[in-house]
Amino acid sequence: MAYSISRTTRHGWMDVSERILPAPLLKKRIIIETLDERGEVIAASEAAEVDKDSFLALLFAKYGPAFILKELHPKLFSEEEFEYAVELIELEYDLIPSHDNIMEIRALFDAHGHNKVKLAQDMACGMSAWGDGYFMVTPKNPYFRKMFTFEEALEFINKRKGLYYAIDKLGNRRYDFIDEPTKKQITYQQNKNGNQVVFLSFADWKLHKV
Incomplete structure (x- = not known):
């Protein structure tokens, strides 16, 4: 069955394809765990590669650049910088920022400071x-x-x-x-x-x- 995953951006609604996600993100695995009534894991299975990529695309569609920053650059921005870094990335760049795009935003904070x-x-x-x-x-x-x-x-x-x-x-x-x-x-x-x-x-x- 055909399906699509989309996210709203400054350009309007755009499709999120697994093919455009950053390569390092696609190297991650997704483990699905089954819990008992006490919350303990009683079974676990790894999502198939094709399903895993779809899950990652869905997570990006929901959380946007914040998902990429948390997964690939977890300590790049401080807590007070994070929200504005995400907003700037969405304002300045296309749907999915490149590594260089993210480093440019980091350089802005370094050059001018969080408050400016x-x-x-x-x-x-x-x-x-x-x-x-x-x-x-x-x-x-x-x-x-x-x-x-x-x-x-x-x-x-x-x-x-x-x-x-x-x-x-x-x-x-x-x-x-x-x-x-x-x-x-x-x-x-x-x-x-x-x-x-x-x-x-x-x-x-x-x-x-x-």
């Missing part, structure tokens, strides 16, 4: 509480509804020492100044909206009150 990569990825997602665009600014601001690619966002971050914005009492971003605000703007946010203006330093990644 994380912020650049958030900016590239292009959505804020105000709608399109990462920054919450008025229409007169040049960054109003501006959409960034990951590369553009990273370049933007690397040219700055940090970002200025206003937060509410719960610490949520409410308005972005981006550049240093005037005293009048700071006073307006504090008195009119009850917000605190802060500076996110790219040196220590801490919020400093302005």
